[in-house]
Amino acid sequence: KFPDVRKLFLLLPLRLSGTRVGLRTPLQERVHRSKGALHLLASRSQLPARPHASHQNSFEFLKISATRHRSLHSPSMTQIAMNPNAAEAFESYVIKDGVKVVERFFDLPLDYSHPEGETIRVFARHLIPQSKAKTPEEEDKLPFLLYLQGGPGFEVELQGSSGFAGELHERGYQTLWLDPRGTGHSSHISPETLPARLATDQAKADYLKHFRADSIVRDCEAIRKIMLGHKRDPEDRKWTILGQSFGGFCAITYLSFFPEGLKEVFMTGGLACLDECPDRLYASQIPILRKRNDIYYNKYPQDIKRVRDILSYLESNDVRLPNGGRLSVSRWLQLGIQFGATGGIDRIHQIVFRVTNDLELYGRMTFKTLQGLESQYTFDGNPIYAILHEPIYCQGRAPRWSAARTIAQHPEFSWSHVKGLADTEPIYFYGEMVFPDVFDDFVNLRPLKGAAEILAHDDSWGELYDIEQLRRNRVKVTAASYINDLYVTFDIAQETASIIKGTEQYITNQQVHDGLRIHSKEVIQHLFTISKREYD
Secondary structure: OOOHHHHHHHHHHHHHOOOOOOOOOOOOOOOOOOOOOEEEEOOOOEOOOOOOOOOOOOOOOOOEEEEEEOOOOOOOEEEEEEOOOOOOOOEEEEEOOOEEEEEEEEEEEOOOOOOOOOEEEEEEEEEEEOOOOOOHHHHHHOOEEEEEOOOOOOOOOOOOOOHHHHHHHHOOOEEEEEEOOOOOOOOOOOOOOOOOOOOOHHHHHHHHHHHOHHHHHHHHHHHHHHHHOOOOOHHHHOEEEEEEOHHHHHHHHHHHHOHHHEEEEEEEOOOOOOOOOOHHHHHHHHHHHHHHHHHHHHHOOOHHHHHHHHHHHHHHOOOEOOOOOEOOHHHHHHHHHHHHOOOHHHHHHHHHHHHHHHHHHHOOOOHHHHHHHHOOOOOOOOOHHHHOOOHHHOOOOOOOOHHHHHHOOOHHHOHHHHOOOOOOOOOOOOOOOOOOOHHHHOOOOHHHHHHHHHHHOOOOOOOOOOHHHHHOOOOEEEEEEEOOOOOOOHHHHHHHHHHOOOOEEEEEOOOOOOHHHHOHHHHHHHHHHHHHOOOO
C-alpha cells in the first residue's frame, strides 16, 4: 500500500552524507530559466504556474533557483525561477472509500522580501475523490479547494471521506489541506527545531515574525501558481478557499492582497477583527465569557466550592505535570478556553469532578489525572499558538499582553480577589487568552520566553489587511457566523462582514465556533445554498 517507504530507507544514507533535510538527492539539478519556467515577484510574491505534469509516486521537491534581473516596473526586482516539474508528489496512496492522497512538499522563502535567501519546507496534503475522477485527465478537471486551518499554529490531520472533507468531495472538489508554515510537516516550530543560528532571543523573535498570515498567504499563492498555472483558462487557475477561524483571518488577508487568485471564499467563525491590535476583541469577549461561566456554575453549582478548593490546593503546592510543566492557578483557569467549544462545559465538570475525587481520596492528584490535565493544553506541542496568539492581530501596534491587561480589569477572574470572598462566590475561568506566565508554566515554552516578551512589545508589524481593497472586493464570499462565538465575537464579525463587499452569511445561535467540525453537513449545506442560490 505504501511502496515509497522502501525508497525512504534507500535515501536515508544520502541524508546522513550531508544532503539537505527533505530527502533531496544529489541527482536533483539546479533549475535554469527556460520556456515554461515560472517566476516569483518579490514585490507581490507571485509564483507563476508550471506546465502540466502528471502525478507520480516520487520523492521530488520544489527546487528554487534565485536569479536577479531588472524589471520594467522596478529598478531591481528579485525573481525566482521555478522548476516546471517542481510540485510532484512526495507519495501517493488511496485510503478508505476511494480517496486518493498525494503528499506534497514545497521549498519556499522564509522571508518573501528576500526570496533568494533562506527557505523553509511547506507541506500540503492533496485529496482527490476517485468517485469523481478515474483518470489523471479527469483529476485535472476537478475544481480545487484549499482548506486553511484554525490556529494559529495548528496542522491539519489526514482527512477522509467523512466530515466536511466528505461534503466537499461530494460536491466535486479536489482539496488541498495546508499545514501552515511552522506547523505539522511544514518546518514545525519548536525550541528544538529552531535553526542553531538563532542564538539570542532577538534572533528568535525576528525569525518567528515570518509565521503570520501575511507569509502563510504568500505560501498559498506560490503553491497555487505551481499547481494550477498550467491551465489555459484563467478562471481555472483560480481556486476556492475555506478558512476556519484563524484560517478565515488568512482568507481575508488573501482577499486583501491576492484576490486575483481566488474564485470563491468560504469562512466559518473566521470574520476577523481588523483593528491594529486585539484590545477591542478581548474586551468584546468578556460578556460572553461571563455568560459561559454562569451557565457552567448554574448547571454544576457544586463546582463553585470544588473549583475554589482546587485553586487553594494549587496555590499551596508546587504541582508538576508529567512532562515537567507546572499546574498553576493561572494554568488551571485557562481550561475555560473549552467553554467556547461544543460540550466544553461538561468536559470541564468532569475534570473538576476527577480532581476533587483525587484530593479527597489521596490528598493529591494522581498521575492519571495529571496526565489528562496535561493533554488539555496545546501550547507545548504547538508553541506558535502561544507566542503569536496576539501578534496575529497586530498591524503597526504592539499587543503588550492585551488579554492580560483586559482580564485584569475584571476581578471576577482574579483568584487573589475571589478567594477573599464567601465560598459561594465563583471564580471565573479565562477564555482563549495567552498570558505571560504561560512561558513559565509550559515546559516547551520556557526557551521562548524572551522572544515572546520581545514580540509582545514590538510595534513594527506589517499590514495584514487592505481595507480599501476589501471594500471594493469582487470575489464571492460566504461566511458562517455564530451568535454565541466566544473566540470571534459576533458583533466584531458583523463589522468585518460589512467591510468586505458582497459578503453573505449563514448566521445561527444553534452552533458555536466548532460548528464546521461538529455539524459539518449542516454548515456546508447552508454555505453552498447561500453561495449557489439564484436571485429572482
